Amino acid sequence: MPNESPLVNIDLSPESKRNLRDLAKRYRNIRSDIEPVIEQIQVGDFIGDRISGLGEEYRIYKVRVKNSNIQKGKSGGYRLIYQVESPTSVLLLTIYSKSDQEDLTANDILDIINQV
Template sequence: MPNEQPLVLIDLTPEYKQNLRDLSKRFRNIRSDVQAIIEQLQQGNFVGDRIAGIGEEYIIYKRRVRNSSIQKGKSAGYRLIYQVESPTSILLLTIYSKSDREDIGVNEIRDILADFSGESV
């Protein structure tokens, strides 16, 4: 019998959906670029660099995603920010193009979390 691992549920914040929609107008391949990362997350592979300073109860990661629409390597790709809510639940917080902005701040991540949960973080 194949070892069927339960898939991790992935939820999206309105911020993530809006950013993905905006980026997809400029970068045709963004959805397929991100899909490989989402599949890794669904398998329970929490990839990326943990972001510190938000609070111990929040497990937030930043993951580089290659932008196949431009040939500049990972550093010019996207950044996908996500929260591990539990071993079987992930919340995609936001995505942005590295060519549009530098790093995301801890306060901005807190704001996204607060907007989504309806409470202050």
């Protein structure tokens, strides 16, 4: 019997659901683009850059994801921001297209967390 690693449960914040729905209207491949990232997180591989300036109580990461609908690579792709709540629980805070929006500030991210 193969060893099954415990899966990480991923929840979506209301903002991430709304943003994903809105982006899917313009970018048909968004779900297949972010699926490999979600799968990596589900097996406990917390990828991306940890966002500083939020204090030690928050483990927030930002991942650059290629948008296959545009030809700009990861630099013009999506930014997926998630919070590691525990080793088995992750909250997807938001996703946005870098071509639509500049980087979020630490205060923007704290506002999203406070809404949840």
